[in-house]
Amino acid sequence: MVNLTIDGKQVAVEKDATIYDAAKACGIKIPILCHDKKLHPFGGCRMCLVEVEQMKGRLIPACTTPVTEGMIVQTTTDEIVKARKLVLELLLLKHPIDCPVCDAAGDCDLQNLTYEYKVNMNRFVDEKFNHEIDYENPLIERDMNRCIHCGKCARICDEIVSYGAYTFINRGIEAKMGTEFDGPLNCEFCGSCVSVCPVGALNSRPFKFKARWWALQKTKSVCSYCGTGCQLTLGSKDGKVLTTIYDENQGFHNGQLCTRGRFGYQFVNSDKRLTAPMIRKNGNLQEATWEEALAEVTSRLSAGKSDPASVAALATPRLTNEELYLFGKLFRGTVGTDNIDHSAGYAHEALTKGAVASFGVAASPAEIADVQKSNLLLVVKSDAYETHPVIGFEINLGVKRKGIALRIVSDKKGKLTRLPGAKTTVHAPGNEVALFNALCKSVIDQGLAAEGVAGLDALKAAVADATAEKAGVTAEEIAAIAKEFASAEKALIILPIGQGYPGHNAALANAAANLAILTGQYGKEGAGLLIMGEKNNSQGAVDMGIYPKGTGLNAAAIIDGCANGNIKTLFVAGENPVVSYPNRKKVEKALENVEFMVVSDLFLTETAAMADVVLPACSFAEKSGTFTSLGRRVQNVRKAIPAVGLAKSDFDILNALSQALGGARYNNQGEVFTEIAANVPAYKGLTQAGLKDEGAVYPVALSAKLVPAAAQASAPVAGKLTLVTGSALYHCGTMSRFGEGPMYVCPDAYAELNVADAAALKVAEGDQVTVTSGTGAVQVVAKVGKRVPQGVVFSPYHFGEGSVNTITDGSEVTYVTVAKK
Numbered sequence: 001m002v003n004l005t006i007d008g009k010q011v012a013v014e015k016d017a018t019i020y021d022a023a024k025a026c027g028i029k030i031p032i033l034c035h036d037k038k039l040h041p042f043g044g045c046r047m048c049l050v051e052v053e054q055m056k057g058r059l060i061p062a063c064t065t066p067v068t069e070g071m072i073v074q075t076t077t078d079e080i081v082k083a084r085k086l087v088l089e090l091l092l093l094k095h096p097i098d099c100p101v102c103d104a105a106g107d108c109d110l111q112n113l114t115y116e117y118k119v120n121m122n123r124f125v126d127e128k129f130n131h132e133i134d135y136e137n138p139l140i141e142r143d144m145n146r147c148i149h150c151g152k153c154a155r156i157c158d159e160i161v162s163y164g165a166y167t168f169i170n171r172g173i174e175a176k177m178g179t180e181f182d183g184p185l186n187c188e189f190c191g192s193c194v195s196v197c198p199v200g201a202l203n204s205r206p207f208k209f210k211a212r213w214w215a216l217q218k219t220k221s222v223c224s225y226c227g228t229g230c231q232l233t234l235g236s237k238d239g240k241v242l243t244t245i246y247d248e249n250q251g252f253h254n255g256q257l258c259t260r261g262r263f264g265y266q267f268v269n270s271d272k273r274l275t276a277p278m279i280r281k282n283g284n285l286q287e288a289t290w291e292e293a294l295a296e297v298t299s300r301l302s303a304g305k306s307d308p309a310s311v312a313a314l315a316t317p318r319l320t321n322e323e324l325y326l327f328g329k330l331f332r333g334t335v336g337t338d339n340i341d342h343s344a345g346y347a348h349e350a351l352t353k354g355a356v357a358s359f360g361v362a363a364s365p366a367e368i369a370d371v372q373k374s375n376l377l378l379v380v381k382s383d384a385y386e387t388h389p390v391i392g393f394e395i396n397l398g399v400k401r402k403g404i405a406l407r408i409v410s411d412k413k414g415k416l417t418r419l420p421g422a423k424t425t426v427h428a429p430g431n432e433v434a435l436f437n438a439l440c441k442s443v444i445d446q447g448l449a450a451e452g453v454a455g456l457d458a459l460k461a462a463v464a465d466a467t468a469e470k471a472g473v474t475a476e477e478i479a480a481i482a483k484e485f486a487s488a489e490k491a492l493i494i495l496p497i498g499q500g501y502p503g504h505n506a507a508l509a510n511a512a513a514n515l516a517i518l519t520g521q522y523g524k525e526g527a528g529l530l531i532m533g534e535k536n537n538s539q540g541a542v543d544m545g546i547y548p549k550g551t552g553l554n555a556a557a558i559i560d561g562c563a564n565g566n567i568k569t570l571f572v573a574g575e576n577p578v579v580s581y582p583n584r585k586k587v588e589k590a591l592e593n594v595e596f597m598v599v600s601d602l603f604l605t606e607t608a609a610m611a612d613v614v615l616p617a618c619s620f621a622e623k624s625g626t627f628t629s630l631g632r633r634v635q636n637v638r639k640a641i642p643a644v645g646l647a648k649s650d651f652d653i654l655n656a657l658s659q660a661l662g663g664a665r666y667n668n669q670g671e672v673f674t675e676i677a678a679n680v681p682a683y684k685g686l687t688q689a690g691l692k693d694e695g696a697v698y699p700v701a702l703s704a705k706l707v708p709a710a711a712q713a714s715a716p717v718a719g720k721l722t723l724v725t726g727s728a729l730y731h732c733g734t735m736s737r738f739g740e741g742p743m744y745v746c747p748d749a750y751a752e753l754n755v756a757d758a759a760a761l762k763v764a765e766g767d768q769v770t771v772t773s774g775t776g777a778v779q780v781v782a783k784v785g786k787r788v789p790q791g792v793v794f795s796p797y798h799f800g801e802g803s804v805n806t807i808t809d810g811s812e813v814t815y816v817t818v819a820k821k
């Protein structure tokens with residue numbers, strides 16, 4: 001520790017602290033413009049000047065100067081104030097004083113400091129900038145006339161997002177923050193640059209002219225897209241969520257969000273929201289009252305109680321824990337059916353079956369914080385960045401700032417592949433289990449297995465003929481990864497799971513866990529297996545038991561049951577099987593066949609449109625409760641706005657049904673959480689109030705065991721391409737289609753081809769192509785690049801039009817032909 005004196009106060013700080021950090025630590029506020037705690041120091045604006053006695057009273061920037069023992073610092077002498085005023089005068093010289101129409105007004109550091117330092121006149125005169133404003137895209141407006149050259153946008157885009165969209169162009173008085181060739185912004189649209197811009201140079205266009213900052217009601221909540229569980233602050237006014245507000249002190253990610261979290265919230269206020277219940281009459285859905293709709297559902301479920309096997313229920317893992325718990329209690333307890341599931345069944349088996357068999361718990365043995373504490377990350381599929389972008393930022397930060405080694409095993413290349421020192425092993429699609437088996441064999445062969453691992457002989461026998469060749473990669477690659485993984489001090493495997501990844505199931509979780517267990521890389525910080533559930537509450541849905549536990553049917557079997565008439569009543573809470581479950585035609589036929597289907601949702605989705613009763617549900621912004629993110633963090637979700645139209649939360653819907661069917665009745669969701677804490681062992685001791693803003697990671701007691709996993713052989717088929725499905729960076733499930741931001745950046749389904757395949761098929765970027773499998777055909781737009789290897793075609797699964805589940809059937813690998821339309 002280093003001791004110093006600031007404005008007469010004694011303070012002791014870490015030796016790598018700056019004067020700014022030290023002042024902050026003892027509650028002294030030094031003004032900053034170009035500094036951001038997440039970014040490398042820049043020292044460009046000179047707003048933070050302070051005086052250091054040992055430097056002969058010179059003024060130096062606090063944000064870049066390291067502390068030294070015995071330093072005596074003054075932060076507000078007359079001279080310092082004068083210098084800061086000069087900085088502000090110089091900045092205001094060129095800056096347009098258009099605060100009345102600037103969206104940053106009230107949240108602008110320049111405006112606030114000008115006010116604080118009472119700069120009400122300028123000794124200098126100069127012409128204002130005359131830069132053209134970039135209105136080219138609907139998400140980010142760039143008005144470089146307001147730019148103060150702090151460089152934060154360029155630094156965050158480079159250091160954290162790893163995109164590098166900005167650079168200073170020109171020098172001196174002509175200097176400008178520009179883009180490549182000074183063209184319009186064309187990037188990932190994560191909005192990170194907008195969030196850190198201290199003035200109104202970068203603006204969120206969806207928020208433009210919507211409200212003044214000070215008029216916004218701010219509510220801390222959790223993003224409702226992916227399983228990362230980024231915390232966010234919703235800015236609302238007049239019952240509408242208008243924006244998300246950046247708070248650098250929020251969450252493990254310091255306020256960082258991806259494009260969905262930042263610009264995808266508009267689905268809450270979408271004019272496509274369902275606002276009233278509907279009942280099918282004479283073949284058409286017609287508006288009804290809640291009483292009528294609930295009476296109809298109650299009577300069906302009540303009849304189902306005498307034949308519970310004929311009732312099934314599917315829930316989206318986007319509901320809160322309280323809602324999912326109530327869902328389980330209503331269907332499993334009151335109605336008496338075990339036919340309940342979420343996310344197509346296979347999408348959570350890595351947790352419910354894989355993690356349970358290998359580690360004795362239906363949760364990841366690692367948490368998000370382990371990413372930064374590891375020495376080597378082994379990412380399965382490069383999609384970790386696309387499925388869980390803010391985890392991608394964490395990986396990026398760990399690799400670039402801490403030198404964490406990054407190894408990727410994937411069926412295609414992705415953004416992680418480009419990080420410094422990253423090595424990507426590209427394997428044939430569907431070969432993940434074979435590859436992990438080969439890694440385990442190599443660890444054993446190289447004599448790198450940890451001492452005394454139970455079950456080693458059985459694993460040895462199981463992987464005896466697991467070769468690199470069978471996994472479709474080279475022996476050198478396997479030997480190198482095995483060696484690095486086993487000999488790293490701490491190594492962590494990162495595995496995304498979800499509806500786009502039919503092969504990411506229990507066997508893969510076992511195969512990956514075997515590598516961790518075999519090498520002793522688990523049960524300690526920075527090591528183990530991080531299974532990344534797709535949706536915001538995927539882990540919570542597993543914790544609340546939303547999957548068949550006994551002889552009940554899983555999601556796929558429920559669809560079959562609808563088709564063969566065994567399931568007569570189907571309750572769907574927020575799921576959209578028509579677009580997201582495999583084999584669309586089969587799902588549609590099954591749902592047409594079921595006698596009675598009720599769907600609660602925010603939108604009239606493809607599935608809701610087929611229902612007999614549609615119940616308008618609330619979004620996450622209209623209710624309180626908890627979500628559990630990947631890595632087991634239980635976090636508070638808080639109500640920001642009243643329900644839209646007549647919508648009710650799934651909690652209220654399920655509570656009303658439960659009471660009508662003779663089950664429990666709760667006064668509020670908080671009562672349910674108390675019951676969860678009493679009944680779900682992992683949640684023991686938790687209270688909603690105790691979760692506060694940061695949430696709580698529940699502990700797991702591991703009982704690790706090697707579980708041999710059988711690899712499916714997946715050999716290429718002559719004349720066919722192998723289809724890989726997954727997530728597009730801008731989307732999550734099918735809900736993001738109702739967010740304007742994601743739809744602007746990625747509006748349509750597409751098929752991504754390797755340049756060589758595209759050339760052979762005479763397909764160019766942007767062409768319409770027909771992708772055909774044994775299950776069906778779909779028309780999508782072609783993308784051409786080098787990310788996917790030859791022989792492979794990638795297509796995201798989120799879209800209703802050109803939906804990829806028309807051609808997939810749930811197998812790990814789908815063989816397709818692609819032809820220009």
Ligand code: SF4
Nearest residue numbers: 157165187190191193
């Ligand atoms: S939106 Fe994100 S990717 Fe685009 S320039 Fe800003 S920080 Fe970079």
Ligand code: SF4
Nearest residue numbers: 147148150151153197
């Ligand atoms: S655009 Fe904003 S963040 Fe970027 S340099 Fe200018 S003032 Fe700083």
Ligand code: SF4
Nearest residue numbers: 223225226230258261
């Ligand atoms: S979608 Fe996921 S990564 Fe993006 S902001 Fe939301 S929780 Fe974070």
Ligand code: FES
Nearest residue numbers: 034043045046063
């Ligand atoms: S904040 Fe220190 S130089 Fe800009």
